[in-house]
Amino acid sequence: MDIQAYMLETGRRARTAARAMARAGTAEKNRALAAIAAAIDGARADIVRANAADLEAGRAAGLDPALLDRLALDDARLDAIVDGLRQVVALADPIGEISHMASRPSGIQVGRMRVPLGVIGIIYESRPNVTADAAALCLKSGNAAILRGGSEALRSNQALAACIRAGLAAAGLPADAVQVIEVADRAAVGELLRLKEYVDIIVPRGGQGLIDRVMRESLVPVIKHYHGICHVYIDDRADPDKAVKVAFNAKTQRYGTCNTMETLLVAQGIADRVLPPLARLYRERGVELRGCAATRAILPDIAAATEEDWITEYLAPILAIRVVADLDQAMEHIFRYGSGHTDAILTEDIARARRFLREVDSSSVMVNASTRFADGYEYGLGAEIGISTDKLHARGPVGLEGLTSQKYVVIGDGHVRS
Amino acid sequence: MDIQAYMLETGRRARTAARAMARAGTAEKNRALAAIAAAIDGARADIVRANAADLEAGRAAGLDPALLDRLALDDARLDAIVDGLRQVVALADPIGEISHMASRPSGIQVGRMRVPLGVIGIIYESRPNVTADAAALCLKSGNAAILRGGSEALRSNQALAACIRAGLAAAGLPADAVQVIEVADRAAVGELLRLKEYVDIIVPRGGQGLIDRVMRESLVPVIKHYHGICHVYIDDRADPDKAVKVAFNAKTQRYGTCNTMETLLVAQGIADRVLPPLARLYRERGVELRGCAATRAILPDIAAATEEDWITEYLAPILAIRVVADLDQAMEHIFRYGSGHTDAILTEDIARARRFLREVDSSSVMVNASTRFADGYEYGLGAEIGISTDKLHARGPVGLEGLTSQKYVVIGDGHVRS
Numbered sequence: 095m096d097i098q099a100y101m102l103e104t105g106r107r108a109r110t111a112a113r114a115m116a117r118a119g120t121a122e123k124n125r126a127l128a129a130i131a132a133a134i135d136g137a138r139a140d141i142v143r144a145n146a147a148d149l150e151a152g153r154a155a156g157l158d159p160a161l162l163d164r165l166a167l168d169d170a171r172l173d174a175i176v177d178g179l180r181q182v183v184a185l186a187d188p189i190g191e192i193s194h195m196a197s198r199p200s201g202i203q204v205g206r207m208r209v210p211l212g213v214i215g216i217i218y219e220s221r222p223n224v225t226a227d228a229a230a231l232c233l234k235s236g237n238a239a240i241l242r243g244g245s246e247a248l249r250s251n252q253a254l255a256a257c258i259r260a261g262l263a264a265a266g267l268p269a270d271a272v273q274v275i276e277v278a279d280r281a282a283v284g285e286l287l288r289l290k291e292y293v294d295i296i297v298p299r300g301g302q303g304l305i306d307r308v309m310r311e312s313l314v315p316v317i318k319h320y321h322g323i324c325h326v327y328i329d330d331r332a333d334p335d336k337a338v339k340v341a342f343n344a345k346t347q348r349y350g351t352c353n354t355m356e357t358l359l360v361a362q363g364i365a366d367r368v369l370p371p372l373a374r375l376y377r378e379r380g381v382e383l384r385g386c387a388a389t390r391a392i393l394p395d396i397a398a399a400t401e402e403d404w405i406t407e408y409l410a411p412i413l414a415i416r417v418v419a420d421l422d423q424a425m426e427h428i429f430r431y432g433s434g435h436t437d438a439i440l441t442e443d444i445a446r447a448r449r450f451l452r453e454v455d456s457s458s459v460m461v462n463a464s465t466r467f468a469d470g471y472e473y474g475l476g477a478e479i480g481i482s483t484d485k486l487h488a489r490g491p492v493g494l495e496g497l498t499s500q501k502y503v504v505i506g507d508g509h510v511r512s
Numbered sequence: 513m514d515i516q517a518y519m520l521e522t523g524r525r526a527r528t529a530a531r532a533m534a535r536a537g538t539a540e541k542n543r544a545l546a547a548i549a550a551a552i553d554g555a556r557a558d559i560v561r562a563n564a565a566d567l568e569a570g571r572a573a574g575l576d577p578a579l580l581d582r583l584a585l586d587d588a589r590l591d592a593i594v595d596g597l598r599q600v601v602a603l604a605d606p607i608g609e610i611s612h613m614a615s616r617p618s619g620i621q622v623g624r625m626r627v628p629l630g631v632i633g634i635i636y637e638s639r640p641n642v643t644a645d646a647a648a649l650c651l652k653s654g655n656a657a658i659l660r661g662g663s664e665a666l667r668s669n670q671a672l673a674a675c676i677r678a679g680l681a682a683a684g685l686p687a688d689a690v691q692v693i694e695v696a697d698r699a700a701v702g703e704l705l706r707l708k709e710y711v712d713i714i715v716p717r718g719g720q721g722l723i724d725r726v727m728r729e730s731l732v733p734v735i736k737h738y739h740g741i742c743h744v745y746i747d748d749r750a751d752p753d754k755a756v757k758v759a760f761n762a763k764t765q766r767y768g769t770c771n772t773m774e775t776l777l778v779a780q781g782i783a784d785r786v787l788p789p790l791a792r793l794y795r796e797r798g799v800e801l802r803g804c805a806a807t808r809a810i811l812p813d814i815a816a817a818t819e820e821d822w823i824t825e826y827l828a829p830i831l832a833i834r835v836v837a838d839l840d841q842a843m844e845h846i847f848r849y850g851s852g853h854t855d856a857i858l859t860e861d862i863a864r865a866r867r868f869l870r871e872v873d874s875s876s877v878m879v880n881a882s883t884r885f886a887d888g889y890e891y892g893l894g895a896e897i898g899i900s901t902d903k904l905h906a907r908g909p910v911g912l913e914g915l916t917s918q919k920y921v922v923i924g925d926g927h928v929r930s
Contacts, residue, residue, distance in 0.1 A: 113847070113871075116870075116871065116873065117870065117871055145647050156596075164815065174551075185838055186787060187785060188872060194893060198890060198891070198892055200885065200890060201880050201892070202885055204890075204891045204892065207869065207877075209870075209873065211903055211904070212873070212903070259536055282762050294903060297902065298849055302731075312823030315733070318772070321773075333926065335926075336925070338900065339928055340924075340926055340927070341927055342928075343928035343929060344928075347928070347930075348927050360800075371626065375657075387669075416644070425593070427719070429531070434547055438922075451625065451921050452534075452535065452608060452625075452627075453531075453534065453535055453600050454917075455534065455630070456919065457919055457921070458919065458920040458921075458922060459625075459919060459920070459921055459925065460921070460922040460923075461921075461922070461923050461924065462923070462924045462925050462927065463620050463922050463923070463926075463928075464924075464926045464927065464929050465925030466927045466929040467618065467620055467622075467922055467924075467927070468922075472616060472618060472620070472622075472929070473916075473920065474614060474616055474622065474624045484714060485630070485917040486629070486712075486713065486904065486905040487627055487904040487905040489917055489918060489919055489920075490919065490920045491920070499873055499903040499904065499907055500907060501874065501877060501907055501908065502871075502874065502876040502886070502891065502907075502908045502909070503869050503876075503877055503878070504856075504876060504877070504878040504879070505879050505880070506878065506879065506880045506881030506882075506883075507754070507759075507880050508751065508753075508754030508757055508758055508880050509758070509881045509882065509884045509885070510757055510758055510760075510761035510765070510881075510884075511761060511765050511882050511884040511885055511890070512765075
């Protein structure tokens, strides 16, 4: 098979479908989403059968159990997929919204209209639910999608793709509005990353290896989620009880998520009050602590943190702790070692809170709240296609709006420029 | 000289200065702008002398007269530069603005704060006024700037750079916040385009050759202004008088600008009413007309348009005219040949106006107004660093806001995620 020709044709079809999608009304798009949900609901047996074949092939290939778990679809996960589609129906349609409409001295009215980006390429790994979730968000935001899932989920994704096509057809929308790449060849990803004529943006969803490859190869702009090395800084004007509660939650509420705290910074003026009770709580949960010299003066039986610890996204029950002189040193640490994802200050001092909010250059900055809140659902976006650690276009949790652009609209009545 | 080491050092200094600029308050930034204006006002003799040396070298090198004209600085142009700086003082500071602050069911408040992008690289050609204009916009938006002007303007830019440094120092802001590259070597541009660790965005301002080079080489994201192949479509439900007035203005108000109409599309139902009076007006102004067969049936003595004409940005008193069947064929033409810059429909029919606004995928879409309005000043942005024909991040005229990003801010009172 000529992968290059196949992907080029996929891109061309997507671009054509994108025009129809940009024109599609909210009712049509919602009809398609509901029809996809119904099709998936009605095809559970087929989907589970296809998934079983993927799982069997995966086991035979020796895939590790965590990956097999992410790959598996059962009734509960299919319920979640169907529910997710119906939730997207309920979201407001961002397309066509006109904002900032104002009259200018020349007499023209100028505003901005929200429009789709065009064609979104999504590259993801084993979870087949992404196929339905990503299709739904692209569809609702008036875009065409090219979805490239992991080869280990190929049969599951094909079964879901059949339902998506059926739903699009039921609503009179082009089947090419959501194309699922059905070739297992890894070269397909490389070709997708070169389709800059036909693809407006690439959203990679997966591990570091995938993100690195996309960043290295892509000629298409990328909305990417890179490291999440999140900090909590306990200021010496923090309320110690709140500080302990938030710092505990930020590390232990879930370990494997990008918005989990990886480094705790503590002002020296409050360290001996908050570190001992925190250490007890962490230890009860089995969190391994690693500290700087000043931390170990207070918690003598923990390991020493090395330079490497400050730049590590553990995604595990491990926490690095550093005692700092003050807010400035805390912000200096975040500037030097942070990843620009999510950082929080715990303080009752409004001037310090204001400085932290203003000066820390991360996609989410927080006062007296757990970093675990950095999430599209918690922020009220209604859905999330990913979290962007880039600064351009979309930053932080990306919902429907991140898949759109704004163009200027000008209304006159025969106005000319003089 | 080691250009690579020089540019790397320039990038590092800019990144450091960017942190101070992000912290700088509105008053400080305005003080710096006013001090730069005063410094330029006070250094007119030095600047004009440096400019005279550039002009002399340019004439000796055989630069063409149009380029020498763009390069020249006289008292009137220095007035405009000083005025421009003072106008930027008067603009609202976008930095720190918090919008969309809302309470979430969890109890946290979530909003978005506008923040600088960081370091802006601007690559431009002979006009030395860009040095002051671009510095002012980057400064006001809290960014650090690396400015690389044309080598033919080197002495003029150095003289302006001295004033900028003096103004920054007077306001207590770092001199590195605006660095003007003072090496003539063209390799400096190539190095700047590779500084992705230190530069957040590149804005090229100049001719097609410059833009092409930047697009080809840049590892840093680019906000670019590409072709402006702007269309006016006269619908058969247009008011013929308004249509003639607007189509005349869109072509003739200025020829060399990117928002000038290059192709006129006319519905067949109205062509014989509007084309003859328009042709008379265009001819009086010396505009050369080139038409499709149907146009030439009405205007027999004009030249035939070729396929090449539909994709040419003339920037000259030449106009391509095509008679189309209807709105759909007009939009099809724009989709196929347009550059996504600015396109207008002239019609009294609201349904057709709505379709055009929604379906034409250009940075500015207009109803009953001249394409010449596509401009940051006309749109009320107060300033313009360029016009973006890209879809991501910034689209259409780019003012201060295009040099910023938004981060999420979260305020709690000890809130944790459950």
